[in-house]
Amino acid sequence: MDLAEYAQYDGLGLAQLVRKRKVTTKELARLFLAAVEKVNPKINAVIETYSERVQTLDDSAVSNGPFAGRRS
Secondary structure, eight states: OOHHHHTTOOHHHHHHHHHTTSSOHHHHHHHHHHHHHHHHHHHOOOOOOOGGGGGGOOGGGOOOSTTTTSOO
16 A cells, blocks of 8 residues: 555545455554655644554554454
8 A cells, every 4th residue: 555545545444454454554554654754744733653653563452443443
């Protein structure tokens, strides 16, 4: 997935891709960071991203809920 494809989805759509195992939560987090890096200088909306936490994400430790990529 690239940024153009990422931008076509809302949160629920991205969660569905995780649920279908078409993308991992770590991949989505990396895309989020890339999107922020690209757009935030123009809109100045994101204060902090905690990018160091992306490397330690555990794709198997995703919580339940509609945005988690798992069914409740």
